[in-house]
Amino acid sequence: MTEPALEIHRLNQYFEQGTPNENHALKNIELTLQPGEFVTIIGGNGAGKSTLLNSVAGSLPISQGQVKIAGQDVTYQSVAKRAQLISRVFQDPRSGTAPLLTVKENMALALKRGTWRNFWRRGVKHDDLALMKEKLASLNLGLEDRLDAEIGLLSGGQRQAITLLMATLNLPELLLLDEHTAALDPQTSATVMALTQQIVSAQHITTLMITHNMQDALKYGTRLIMLDHGRIVVDLPAEKKHGLTIPDLLDLFKAQSGNELSDDAVLLG
Numbered sequence: 001m002t003e004p005a006l007e008i009h010r011l012n013q014y015f016e017q018g019t020p021n022e023n024h025a026l027k028n029i030e031l032t033l034q035p036g037e038f039v040t041i042i043g044g045n046g047a048g049k050s051t052l053l054n055s056v057a058g059s060l061p062i063s064q065g066q067v068k069i070a071g072q073d074v075t076y077q078s079v080a081k082r083a084q085l086i087s088r089v090f091q092d093p094r095s096g097t098a099p100l101l102t103v104k105e106n107m108a109l110a111l112k113r114g115t116w117r118n119f120w121r122r123g124v125k126h127d128d129l130a131l132m133k134e135k136l137a138s139l140n141l142g143l144e145d146r147l148d149a150e151i152g153l154l155s156g157g158q159r160q161a162i163t164l165l166m167a168t169l170n171l172p173e174l175l176l177l178d179e180h181t182a183a184l185d186p187q188t189s190a191t192v193m194a195l196t197q198q199i200v201s202a203q204h205i206t207t208l209m210i211t212h213n214m215q216d217a218l219k220y221g222t223r224l225i226m227l228d229h230g231r232i233v234v235d236l237p238a239e240k241k242h243g244l245t246i247p248d249l250l251d252l253f254k255a256q257s258g259n260e261l262s263d264d265a266v267l268l269g
């Protein structure tokens, strides 16, 4: 039987534990993702979304609980070690690429899983170039003609599309999308979201995506999770989220959590 892509068991995260400011940010989270599931996560301010992704990625040590990726217990593994299994795309288009390197060089680094040693030793091979062109052409943004452009000169949307491509070149066991379209204008955000769906579903990549855009959370992905005060209060499979509207979702959140969804950044449209 295939292992789940991600298993989170009884995950608790505390900040400033044992002090008067103790904050129990994640409370007994249980979450299992089967290979290929694309889960969107929404929730109010401070609900624990980033803490959840940081716990999975390893950038935050785990207070209690267990995280397994593709059957491997990674609970005590470093970010670098987990990066062999996980790719993560952040909100800031500048964070995923090296601005002074060209598109080609950035993609070559991604192909070598970011190891400079392999990069300088091997350079960019002809086969790699063909693959890069093919991948870039699939974005339909004309970027296959910009291989020698410094990536820092591209627009935020172009960079984020390339970052996404780079994050998925080596088929990670798990893709973490951390509000990866939030810094883009609405039209570019829609383009990058459509590309995300295309890449993730074509390659069957297990994905966890935080978004403040309720419409995107409903439109994309195969499952929707809502977090409130460190707990998963709503967990909808594709068939249940199909046809739901934003007011339905807000009602569901209130019924399950007893709270109104309060989020400064939330986009209802």
Ligand SMILES: Nc1ncnc2c1ncn2[C@@H]1O[C@H](COP(=O)(O)OP(=O)(O)OP(=O)(O)O)[C@@H](O)[C@H]1O
Pocket: 015, 016, 023, 025, 043, 044, 045, 046, 047, 048, 049, 050, 051, 052
């Ligand atoms: N490094 C930290 N030190 C102390 N408290 C923290 C830290 N990081 C997060 N918290 C607290 O943990 C709780 C969850 O925060 P988190 O950033 O995960 O929420 P979020 O759902 O991502 O919120 P937002 O949508 O507002 O970014 C909040 O109460 C927050 O203040």
